[in-house]
Amino acid sequence: MSLSGSQGSGQPIAPIAAVNDFVVKFANVNGSGSASANLLFAKSILRMGVPIAPRNIFPSNIQGLPTWYELRVSEAGHLGRRGGVDMMVAMNPQTWDKDVQEIEPGGYLFYDCTKPLPSSKFRADVRVIGMPLTGICNERYTDPRQRQLFKNIVYVGALSALIGVELDVVSQLIGEQYKGKEKLLKPNIEALKLGHDWAMANLEPVGLRVVRSDRVGDRIFVEGNAAAALGAVYGGATVCAWYPITPSTSTAEAFMKHCSKLRVDPETGKNRFAIIQAEDEIASIGIVVGAGWNGARAFTCTSGPGISLMQEFIGLAYFAEIPAVIVDVQRGGPSTGMPTRTQQSDILLCAYASHGDTRHVLLFPEDPKECFDFGATSFDLAERLQTPIFLMLDLDIGMNERLCEPFTWDDSRSMDRGKVLHHARLEDGAAFGRYLDVDGDGITWRTYPGAHPTKGSYFTRGTTKDRMARYSEAGPDYIENMTRLQRKFDTAKGLVPGPIIRMAAGPTPVGVLYYGSTAPAMNEALEAFEADGVHIDAIRVRAFPFSAEVEQFIAEHDCVFVVEQNRDSQLRSLLVNELEIDPKRLPPIVHYDGTPITARFIVRTIGAKLGAIAAPERVLGREEARP
Amino acid sequence: MTYIAKPQFHHPGLPKNALGYTRRDYEGAVSTLCAGCGHDSISAAIIQACFDLDIQPHRVAKLSGIGCSSKTPAYFLGNSHGFNTVHGRMPSVLTGANLANRELVYLGVSGDGDSASIGIGQFVHAIRRGVNMVYIVENNGVYGLTKGQFSATADKGSKSKKGASNADTPIDLVMLAMELGATYVARSFSGDKEQLVPLIKGAIAHRGAAFIDVVSPCVAFNNHPGSTKSYDYVRAHNEAVNSLDIISPREEITARYPAGTAAMVTLHDGSQMLLKKLAEDYEPRDKIAAMQFLMKHSAAGQVVTGLLYAEDDSDDLHEHIGTVLAPLNTLGDAELCPGSRALAGINAGLR
Incomplete structure (x- = not known):
């Protein structure tokens, strides 16, 4: 080939x-x-x-x-x-x-x-x-x-x-x-x-x-959107609010379909879920925020234009610390852009969504299997961290059937509902301050509305407050809160899925960093490089914030190509900004015409740059130069 | 919003309701609104209504948007969870909260800027979905917190404090709510506690979307001659079509009224609403006639108040979408996670 x-x-x-x-x-x-x-x-x-x-x-x-x-x-x-x-x-x-x-x-x-x-x-x-x-x-x-x-x-x-x-x-x-x-x-x-x-x-x-073969095994053939929706079912989501938009619509539709089979009370025929097709994306995220505030696992699914509309609420959820899951099935932007083409161009939009200083957790599944896994995990993360979690799909993963490993579930697993003080603990006299960092990880304890007649009530607001959730415009209260939110974000580094590292057959100063739907093309490109004797180590980033391994990987290489499907190398900007890495060490490789990136493209573009970046003999495992 | 803690001193002789709570147990922080603000009277009416209905304070969730009116949830029901959301978007947050736990009382407090301008879309859709809630708009016709701009409910030709005339057609939220299918629609005046308290009680006891437009004068920016939302104007033009008594299930109905002068409406919790007619030709269960009446009288400059529309046997969003009776936020792994066996079946169907 x-x-x-x-x-x-x-x-x-x-x-x-x-x-x-x-x-x-x-x-x-x-x-x-x-x-x-x-x-x-x-x-x-x-x-x-x-x-x-x-x-x-x-x-x-x-x-x-x-x-x-x-x-x-x-x-x-x-x-x-x-x-x-x-x-x-x-x-x-x-x-x-x-x-x-x-x-x-x-x-x-x-x-x-x-x-x-x-x-x-x-x-x-x-x-x-x-x-x-x-x-x-x-x-x-x-x-x-x-x-x-x-x-x-x-x-x-x-x-x-x-x-x-x-x-x-x-x-x-x-x-x-x-x-x-x-x-x-x-x-x-x-x-x-x-x-x-x-x-x-x-x-x-x-x-x-075509001749018969045995290379499929027990793999399944499924769309990422359907897989993410199934992940939401397994992750315990009970409220879904959404507004139709390509390419995310089939996520909500799949959630409906899965729920109608898996979530109906057999005795009463009543639903253990609520799905609202809202009037717009602002209402969708508003419903999710309201449900999350009140202790239900809730999500919305949308695409870039919807995320743009949701900005104000995303800031509220970040600042008032309300769990929410947002599935973003990315398409070509900006504006209406290429609504039926694929891109990874909402990375910065989501990472720093809303006005003021914010940072959000993003997950990057590579295929439907990870859409399912991360789909379920995102609800645990949202409640553990009490913040919005973005599940970053794209049209390529979301709307195409993809061959992937079968879904698996550990029946001993249970939902991590995070730090919640229920009636009994409040009754026992547990001290409660909504924004009091008692554990030092930046994550504070919360209560559900209606929990206790006299203890645990508080006022949730988008304005500045002190540790006891009282309105405050005092600078020190504001700074304490913002510093704690950053501490919480640091805690997230240890909770999100870590990167997958794939070392070349021989030592090399060159690495490649990629994420999401670039994975299958990259796997093929890496095989081709290896077959040609070109050694490139690879790291697939699966989440933002970046865990320590990402920093370490970059530190261990002279140059790490960052391969993305957007014009502006958005994840690279995040790496430079968050890890303070010299941009020269992260040459961008971008593919953004709306079609999924190909192995041919990766091999051609990286191949063309390799000679200029590293001495060929350091990258090539054998003596001969690349043709 | 600004916050002043209230002293927790209780007079030992304060009357208690059936649950043993005094009125104080339903109060919140000290209001920081202007002295004489209509909104404070509405907060007091909410406190009275909850006290009278023997509601456990913590079983109310109070939500609001942004603006003077939206600050008020801090000033009542201090033992309730409150949520001051974003401008005009309280209805969606309330909808989500309601979906998560259908057992609480949801009280949405909003203003005319919040609900008739920036958030009119959310107002419209929460009403048409039939979310079980009490939705109160504290309507003063101006943006108070930004110092006196006209809102979308300001009457055409009404004057601002600086003398400007409003050229735009007003939005009548009562008419809108009726058209959208609200099953309990009322209008009142913050200066008429006798009328307002029973209307709030009826709205709480009602199942489905209950909307109350309360004209609530802004003493700082809209209480001058030429305003149609001033104390003087509303007092002079208030046309109450009925008066309401809420009778709890355990109370005995004693009063007798001549035929045609009163009507009894039974609410889903067993309470009775006794509606005494003040306007002979007003029938609050005939939507078309009610809307005609409202249009006619509003064109004549009158402020029609009272219980304007009510459906006897209303239902709510949870019934429409068939959710289980248990609050969704109480469901655990066993109820929510289909487990590995179901997943094996799903995998098999994907090969």
Whole structure:
């Protein structure tokens, strides 16, 4: 496999031949029913034991605009976006030219040849596979809706025949999908066979093949948003307030779905949860703050524009010390930006959200498994630290199905409700001062409203107060409070998930630091570097504040590339600001066009800088210089 | 907000309610509002209502936004948890608090700037969701804490202290609340304790969104001739449509009224509201007629007060969304965490 990418020459070259290692991209019109057909095709390959990594590239639109589904098949288990396309299934005339251009030399172009296209529309170095899909469907079906919908299943049948996806596997998946809806099952199977048989009879096989493998194991295939929502269920969240916004909407919808199965009292049929679709993001976070103040585990889910709206409340929750969980599924900003594209561009917005001096805890899951784990943990952290916790997903993790380790849960685990004085302790005479740091960790004890008739009540406010929660405009009271809040933030360093460090095969002065959805592309890039004998140590940061290991890792290397999916190297700014590191030691690598970062990009950009930064012989494990 | 602790001295002969609390047990810190501020009378009415209803002080959660009115929760119910939130956003915080524990009494105190301007969106949506709460707007038509700018409830043509005339159409929060589905809507005057206390008691006993607009003159910035929110103006134009008595479940109803002059409304906690008619043609259970009446009389410059609308059999947000009876903040791991076995099933469905 090449990570260097290939340059189109326009000259005829040998067709690409690859087994279980290629990229198929579907170019569709949105609203045409293609999404479920494409997913069916992808899952069939997964069921054959071959890892896949699909990505939806969709418009902010319901019907009629271009949409793509890029499916990477990778025996080696590379789950990042590779870049380049080996086979284009070009079903959208609007994007034809761009789609054809994207195919790797020697690749394949599958298209609907019912209407002939001039030869200028094709490339000499791409093998063309024409199938009269519209003609076949018009002949077989009379209902216009069926003609459109079954066209998708017909091409799934044909592609299965072309690259060796077992028809039984596809049929079984269709069976699972339409279980209990036999009326729909039969015509779908027929359409599948129609496409499959036509392709077997009329088309030559292609060089891309899927063969059965055993590389999937017990891994699961799930979206990060759904996983984070499940984490919220397991983490004991009872209140969810949200406002629809791409790409976070499916988090709330998944929470609803999970709760309706897992959180209904079997005896009364009543809900052990409350979900409010609020009037806006300000109300969403307000509801979360109110519920958190009153002792329920509450969260909201949103994206950058929503975080912008929530600023004032986030400051209140920080200053009045109220637990809250905010799931931020990041998209391209600023402003409305690229609402259906991915970025990691809310890092600074969240880290220092709201006016005045603030600092917030951020968690960076790398995949749905960590979305689940951190989703649950974030509620413990929020109540332990009595502060907002940001769970930083992005569109790439949140809205694409990703292959990941199965969810696990330790049944001996219980919720950490933090420092709460309940009725009994108040009755026993426990001293209570809401902002009194009795334990020295910056975290003070709180009470729930209604706990005790005469003890433990206090007034919560966004204004300055003294240790006993009494209003105060005195400078020393303010400074004591702000210093304690910083002490609490330092305590957080030891509570948040620590970084994951991956040392190169040999000693090296060069490191790379990354986080979140960059992980799969980085894993692949590091393998490629290692295969080339280039040693780079890697650290995956999983939270802000940065724990001591992050500082230590940077100290141990001459240079640490900071790889991010935003223009301004936002996490790097945090590292420089919080750890007082010389910025020159942290060269930024940024990818921010809205598509997920690729291993090719990382290898190319870091590769280009390596020579200038470190003497090649110190980075390379062997003598020869890099080509 | 500013804070002055109040001496804890109790006169031994102070009357006690059924729970053994005196009125003092419902008081808070000393108010730092201007002498004669209508808001202090409302605080006193809240204290009286809670005392009369034998409410345990700590079972009330009092929430507010920002402004003079929003400072007042510090001045009543000192044994209750209070939350002074952000400007105009009390309704969402109250909604969240209510979702977390449905067993407390939720008292939201707000002002006309807080609820009719910056927070009108939150006011609107908390009302239409039917959050079980008492929502009091202490309405003086001005921004007091920033020294006298018109608010959105100032009447068109009314004059500021500096003599400027208000050109904008006022927002009538009572009409808005009725349209949005509030199930208990009242208006009163801070200077009429006889009317206000029973209205607050009725609102507390009511289940669902109860809204009370209390005209509460600002002595510093809106109590001059030309103001329609001054003591003099409201006294001269107050048109009370009914008077209210709240009768607790254990009280015996003794009074008799001629047919058509009084109506009895039963509240969900078993209390009875006895409504005595003052305006012959006012029917508080007929929303359309009530709104017509209000529009007509308000156009004539009158301030219509009393219980303006009430639904007999109201419900609240918790019923709408089907939550369990136990407060959500009391549920533990066993009720909330589905455990590893359920997770194995979920994993199996994702392959």
